[in-house]
Amino acid sequence: KSNNKNNNLSIDYYKKTCPDFGRIVREQIQEKQSKQPTTAAGTLRLFLHDCMVEGCDGSVLVASNSFNKAERDADINLSLPGDAFDVVARIKTMLELSCPNVVSCSDILAEATRDLVVMQGGPFYTVPLGRKDGLVSKVESVEGNLPRSNMTMDQILKLFAAKGFSAKEMVALMGAHTIGFAHCTEFKDRIYKYSKTTPTDPEINPKYAEALKSMCANDTNGTMSAFNDVLTPNKFDNMYYKNLPRGLAALASDHALIKDSRTKGFAELYAANQTAFFDDFARAMEKLSVLHVKTGNAGEVRRRCDSFNDLMT
Ligand code: HEM
Ligand SMILES: [Ca+2]
Numbered sequence: 058k059s060n061n062k063n064n065n066l067s068i069d070y071y072k073k074t075c076p077d078f079g080r081i082v083r084e085q086i087q088e089k090q091s092k093q094p095t096t097a098a099g100t101l102r103l104f105l106h107d108c109m110v111e112g113c114d115g116s117v118l119v120a121s122n123s124f125n126k127a128e129r130d131a132d133i134n135l136s137l138p139g140d141a142f143d144v145v146a147r148i149k150t151m152l153e154l155s156c157p158n159v160v161s162c163s164d165i166l167a168e169a170t171r172d173l174v175v176m177q178g179g180p181f182y183t184v185p186l187g188r189k190d191g192l193v194s195k196v197e198s199v200e201g202n203l204p205r206s207n208m209t210m211d212q213i214l215k216l217f218a219a220k221g222f223s224a225k226e227m228v229a230l231m232g233a234h235t236i237g238f239a240h241c242t243e244f245k246d247r248i249y250k251y252s253k254t255t256p257t258d259p260e261i262n263p264k265y266a267e268a269l270k271s272m273c274a275n276d277t278n279g280t281m282s283a284f285n286d287v288l289t290p291n292k293f294d295n296m297y298y299k300n301l302p303r304g305l306a307a308l309a310s311d312h313a314l315i316k317d318s319r320t321k322g323f324a325e326l327y328a329a330n331q332t333a334f335f336d337d338f339a340r341a342m343e344k345l346s347v348l349h350v351k352t353g354n355a356g357e358v359r360r361r362c363d364s365f366n367d368l369m370t
């Protein structure tokens with residue numbers, strides 16, 4: 058059952074016009090994820106970055122051109138991995154062969170994200186379909202709509218509240234960090250210049266802090282990264298929450314979940330009860346996946362996911 062009504066989306070939107078939609082998405086994500094195991098986490102983050110800016114409308118997929126500097130060029134989006142964009146492009150190519158000009162890129166991203174979460178062991182949730190792709194993607198729209206690892210919990214809660222998410226839903230969504238990476242730049246202040254008296258946050262597990270330091274010391278070109286869940290980085294489970302009290306979170310924003318009375322109880326609940334986490338994560342993802350969706354004439358079905366159909370807009 059969907060929490061969101063009146064958005065004109067439906068589960069069987071492509072039933073007549075593109076009956077193989079679900080199968081094609083599943084086949085492509087399985088092939089891609091088997092070859093590039095970072096695809097799932099990258100795609101889940103790409104989906105978040107799409108939905109939080111202008112809604113789930115594929116605006117993050119558009120590449121900049123001479124007429125327009127797009128969202129992709131915002132500094133926070135530069136670390137989105139190419140494999141995530143690639144899996145969407147591959148699905149689009151296959152769908153254009155099967156049912157040309159029918160399936161939107163925003164629907165592809167929403168469905169692929171869900172299937173990748175399931176493939177990594179996470180919960181199934183329904184993805185209603187019929188999103189149209191947005192006609193706007195501006196680099197300036199990004200700032201202020203996406204969370205940063207150096208934000209206070211107060212700022213993070215406000216940001217998610219502005220998109221309609223409760224503290225509990227936000228904590229459940231953060232469980233996405235049970236898979237994937239963070240680059241050294243995102244946590245180097247916590248290990249090298251935490252305070253005047255101690256360079257390293259004493260709440261990071263000391264052995265883990267040493268491992269992070271020696272890894273990031275070799276980070277000459279900014280490519281080194283740590284798992285957001287160091288124990289089960291490829292498995293979608295509730296380990297991320299169990300890691301928090303052990304000092305095994307690299308990102309300050311992850312550790313902050315157990316430092317704030319508004320979020321701590323939920324993080325403890327999900328650490329103790331994976332079923333509760335899966336249920337709440339699934340409902341929160343359903344909600345995220347219909348955030349400010351565009352239907353009818355408010356958008357288009359892009360021919361290519363990385364450009365608007367009218368190249369001069
Ligand atoms: C307080 C809120 C959040 C903050 C501050 C935050 C911040 C970050 C940062 C800094 C990274 C590392 C990016 C990099 O260095 O490449 C990251 C990765 C990731 N984030 Fe979040 N995030 C938040 C919430 C979420 C939510 C709600 C989701 C999804 C529902 C999500 C999904 C992911 C995933 C899957 C990755 C791994 C990406 C990869 O491996 O390529 N995050 N996040
Ligand atoms: Ca968007």
Ligand SMILES: [Ca+2]
Nearest residue numbers: 235286289292
């Ligand atoms: Ca995990």
